[in-house]
Structure formats: structure tokens, C-alpha cells
Amino acid sequence: MSKIPLQFRHNGRDVAIFVDGGTNLLVALRELIGDMTPKFGCGQGGCGTCSVLIDGELHLSCLTLAETVAGRSIETLDGIKQGPNLHPLQRAFADNFAAQCGYCTPGMLMAAKALLDRNPSPSRDEVVEAISGNICRCTGYEPIINAILAAAGGRVSA
């Protein structure tokens, strides 16, 4: 099978790769670009840990054909840090003990970022809805919900 040339923006940087037809975005990001922050969980859209933003919208990268993101802008957890400083959401997750094993954390953070980017002061129900596509096995969700509300309210440590 011939390779397909593909160009898109990855965390603000132009990237160009060759993919096999049928390659999903998660594999393209992890194996061809080397961005290991989107995780492989279930591979069928059931867990949310592969979540990335495509042109600011939340998508499951395991269910997205790599070819469909040509010319678009992809944002992953790797890109949300602001220089040496953690993103306020990352800070709030740490402050609120919102991670245990950490495997769901990249997806939770991207789902939370997608929410706060379009709705900076969400209600608790809106936060719950925003992370409803993401499974967490360890925390019972409560600390994650609290962390997102704290980030939205500007209640994060320096």
C-alpha cells in the first residue's frame, strides 16, 4: 500500500508525515510524531484517554482517521503547558489530587480544556457532562470535577 503524505499543525508547529491508509490519528501522533501524551486505552471510543482537540473541538484520536486532519490544527496535552509553567488545569489537578494511576489524566485534561475554552465558568453539571466520555477507575471523579471547577474559578496555587 502506498503511503499518504499528510501535513497538519501539531501544538502550533507544522508537521509533515507519511501515513498508511487507515492509520488513526492516535497512532500517527504516538508512533510517527512521537507525542506520547494521548494514551491508548480501549481503541474504540469507550474510555476517552486518547482525547485531543482538533481545531479546538474535542475528538477521540483513536477513532479519527489521520488523513482527515490534513491542514487542521491538533492540540494535545503535550502542548498545553505554558513554557516552564503548568497549565492552570494541570496545576488544579495536582492541587486537588485528581490523579492516581494517571492513565485517564491526559484525556480528562483535554476534555476539561475543551470545556473551559468555550465556557470559562461552567456549572458543576456542565463539568460532569464535559468529562462523561472519559472513564476514571481510581478517583471516583469527585476530585477531577473539583479540580476543573477550581481551575475555572482561578483557584489554583502559584
Add this chain to the structure above:
Amino acid sequence: MTRHRGRGMASINYPIGMNLGGDPSQALVHSNPSGKFTVALSSIDLGQGMKSVTRQICAETLGVPVEDVYVDTADSDTGPHCMGSFASRGTHRVGNAVMAAAREARGVMMEAAAEELEVNASDLETDGRGNIHVKGAPHRSISTKDVAIAAQFKQGKTISGRGIFLVPLSNVDPETGEMSPATCYAHACLVAEVEVDDETGEVAMVRMDSAYELGRALNPRLVEQQLVGGAWMGVSHALYETPEPYYPDPVHGPRDFVEYLMPGPGDICPHDIAVLERPAPDGPFGAKGPGEMCANPVLPAVANAIFNAVGVRIDDLPITPEKVLRAIKSQGGARPQARR
């Protein structure tokens, strides 16, 4: 259609660790020439916080800042033997091993400091901020870094310690069946309130209130986090999760994470937790550990709450809507019990 509220409770005694071969764990502690310390373990931290807790235990025992301790774990090539992370044993067993190792390392560190300060080691104390000084004379002081450098390059000493925690194996008395499988027990009580829909058989969690007695909470935030999260694992076992819903018939088993049911963020309810601390005599700084018991009382409490709500006693897990509905039908309708 009616939604019935019900409340149920459960209490548990939970053994810390187990009786298999004495359930030992080992730890090694050594200083680096920078004055920092490394704890070598092969115990696994899956997110429960064992690295944080063993780091605290080591720092407290050595008398150095927690920032000066690094825990290197999860590799049986580089760390001494550990039975594993199970049976709620991490804080208690591994913590005790780390404490023993740190105590031995502290002894060497104080001897090395004594040689530098030209005093008797028994006259020295640590300030917990990275210095060792003569008791009552804080100006006669040396940093742990300078002690580590002196030990390494001048005195030719290794500031290190070995630790193991082993409870002698308790054999079963052939006459009475009596044995002592554990040296300490944690305790918990949980009240669950549920709402049962008598038309669909669905059970929704309304609230949980619990009290956990787990020895000294060495890291209260981590304890709280584990209790909050673990309770939801308990709810998940009570109401959702199974690989074989019609066991022993394997039909209709989930094939993936889409079909394997677990609670989502929309299924959670308020949970009020009280942590009671009664230090265990043989625990590191009195700790027992929350471990597995954060999930355990939830299952019987939820089963009891369902009985209280609609009068059906489901005794196999998970308590699916189908089981609840069939039981309600076979008794001719919901029979709410008295509210207590």
C-alpha cells in the same frame, strides 16, 4: 412507576497484610554524596501513594527534609524483595521495612557526623531541615550533605541501612483451627442511600456516609483520595461490573470497555467521610492503611439499601436492573421496608 428510597449499612474489620510465609518486605536506604537519600524497593505503586508515604517515613526516620529522599521502586532487579502490592499491606509492611532501613542508615549518619564534630553520636540530633547538631548547642552543627561527603571521601563509610519486616508465620492449630493471620485490623462502617426504580429495576446512588479507622493517616489527603475513589470501585462492583453476567453461563459477557459497565462522572453522589485515627502499635508511625477496605463495605451496604427500598434480597453481584426487576416481580411488587 415509583422510585423507592432505601438506606443500608455495613461494618467491616479488615486485616492488614496476610499470613503467607510471614508476608515480608525489604527495603534498602543509602545516601548519595550530595546528602540526598535513595530508598530502593521493588514494591509497586499503582497510584495508591506508596512512593509518597515511604518517602515520608524514610525522611521522618532519618530526620531529613522529605525533599532529600528519593524512592526508586518497581524494579526487582534494583530493589530488594517485596511480596507485592495487595492485601492492604503497602503502608504497613513496606513502611516498616523502610523505617528499619532508615533507622540503620541514621545510625551510620550520626556516627559519621560525630566523627566530624568530634563529639559522641548520642549527643547529636537532627533538625529535620538537613542539619545535625549537638543537643542544646545548635551552633555545633554540620549539614547532612557535609556528613555524606565526609563519609564518602574521608571516612570511607557507607551511610546505608537494610530493613525487613516479617511477621512470623502463624500456623493453624489442627485442633481448633485457630490462627493469627494478621497483626492489626482496620475498621469501617458505611451507610449507603439508594433510589430503586420499580419499573426498570435501576438503582441510583443518592449518598454515602462512612467512617474509617485505619491507624494513623500518614498522608491525610492521599487517604481521603483513596477512600473517595475506592468507594466508587465498590459501587462499581455492587451495581455494574462483571465479565459473566449470567455466570456460569458465559453468554452476554462484555467484550470491551464499551460493554463492560463502570460508573461514569454522572453516576456519582455525595460521600461524607470521617477518618478516625487509632495508631497501630506495630505500624510505621502507627499506620495501618486504607487499601482494599475502601471498596469493601460499599457492596453489602448497597445490597442492604436495596432491600430496605423495595424488599428484595439480591445475594449475587453485580445487582443489575434485571435481577432487581425479576425479584420485585416474583414477590408481586415492591415492598418498601421500614426506614431507620
